[in-house]
Amino acid sequence: MASTTSKVLAGCGVGCLLVVIMGVGAGFMGYRWVKDTTETAEEAGRIGRELEETYGPARAFVPAPGPGVPSDRMEVFLAVRDALTESREELASAVRGLASAAEDGGVASGFRVAGAGVSLAPRTLAFVSARNQALLDAGMGVGEYCWIYWFTYEAWLGHPADDSELHDFMEEHNSEHGSVQIHVDGGMEPERITWQLRRDITAMLHNLENALAADPDQADLLEAVTAELVELDADPGRVPWQDGLPEAFAVGLAPYRERLEATYSSATNPFELRELE
Numbered sequence: 001m002a003s004t005t006s007k008v009l010a011g012c013g014v015g016c017l018l019v020v021i022m023g024v025g026a027g028f029m030g031y032r033w034v035k036d037t038t039e040t041a042e043e044a045g046r047i048g049r050e051l052e053e054t055y056g057p058a059r060a061f062v063p064a065p066g067p068g069v070p071s072d073r074m075e076v077f078l079a080v081r082d083a084l085t086e087s088r089e090e091l092a093s094a095v096r097g098l099a100s101a102a103e104d105g106g107v108a109s110g111f112r113v114a115g116a117g118v119s120l121a122p123r124t125l126a127f128v129s130a131r132n133q134a135l136l137d138a139g140m141g142v143g144e145y146c147w148i149y150w151f152t153y154e155a156w157l158g159h160p161a162d163d164s165e166l167h168d169f170m171e172e173h174n175s176e177h178g179s180v181q182i183h184v185d186g187g188m189e190p191e192r193i194t195w196q197l198r199r200d201i202t203a204m205l206h207n208l209e210n211a212l213a214a215d216p217d218q219a220d221l222l223e224a225v226t227a228e229l230v231e232l233d234a235d236p237g238r239v240p241w242q243d244g245l246p247e248a249f250a251v252g253l254a255p256y257r258e259r260l261e262a263t264y265s266s267a268t269n270p271f272e273l274r275e276l277e
Contacts, residue, residue, distance in 0.1 A: 040122055044129035048142070048275060051132055055141025058275070059203035063147055065211040065218055068252035073140075077148045078256070080134045081263035087123075087130040092267035094123045095166050128274055143204065146273050150201050152260050153269075155245040156253055161194045165267040193270055194239060200273075201240045202232055220248055 055061075064070050069077070098120065135145055153159045205225055212222040224246045232238050 040125040040129060044125055044132055047129060047132040047136055051136055051142055054136075055143060058141070058143035058146050059200050060207070061141060061143025061147055061204050062207040062211055063151075063204055065208065065215055065221075067221065067249050069148055069151060071252070073144065073148065074256055076138050076140050077145065077152075078259055078263070080131070080138050080140060080145065081260075083134040083138075084127070084130055085263070087127045088263075088265055088268050091120075091123045091127045091271060092165075092265050094120045095267040098166070124271055124274075127268065127271055131272075142273075142275065143200075146197075146200055147204050149272060150197060150240070151245070151249075152253065152256070153264055154197075154239075155241040156250055157257070157260065157264070158244065159264060159266070159269065161197045161239050162191075162270070163266045164193075164270045166270060197273065198232070198239055202229070205229055205232075205240060224248055 064073070068074075131145075132142075135142065150161075154161055205228065209222065209225045209229060212218045212225060228241055232240060
């Protein structure tokens with residue numbers, strides 16, 4: 001059996017799938033878990049490919065050249081968020097289950113954490129699959145969804161890109177319990193999440209800059225976007241509009257504040273924009 005002093009939650013090839021590295025035989029239950037999880041991953045990947053074929057890669061999305069988010073697209077976004085309520089709550093419950101399993105520390109706690117980690121994997125994949133299906137049903141691509149998620153939750157409402165109950169729990173747990181260490185790899189590290197968001201949103205800001213440049217009536221918005229791109233180029237660690245959304249871009253968002261906050265979860269935030277690789 002692998003050392004009980006270290007339990008590692010690691011990301012595998014699909015990018016968001018979490019598995020517990022344990023030196024034990026899989027047995028029938030292990031076989032069923034792998035089979036079911038693989039099938040869920042394949043379905044999520046299939047829908048993801050259909051989304052990309054229909055709407056193009058996320059970074060190719062061109063935001064509407066104006067302030068705020070067009071009301072009809074905001075309603076579509078919120079409909080997708082509402083459709084994910086059950087799946088989001090199930091994933092949040094699995095994330096919080098890790099903290100509950102690790103409360104006492106020690107070897108027994110390590111096995112409870114391992115079991116909780118196993119339940120996290122299929123719920124993560126189910127969440128990504130549900131998101132992709134909801135987007136497909138609603139007529140929205142991953143790029144537009146990513147843009148509105150960042151624009152509203154992070155740039156406007158101020159939730160950090162790496163906001164994560166999972167990572168907060170791991171940081172606290174690992175500092176208090178040296179015998180059982182928990183880690184997440186495979187693209188789920190806070191730095192990696194922030195890097196991916198910066199990469200994709202910066203590309204979309206360049207697309208927006210080009211769209212605004214074609215409209216002489218949008219000079220103020222163009223200036224704000226160009227200034228932010230200069231800041232991003234000068235500071236590789238900067239997240240787009242990390243100091244807050246410029247007022248010129250926040251027009252029309254206030255009526256949606258309550259509905260947006262009601263569908264935000266720090267437990268699921270790290271998984272919200274994941275794509276299967």
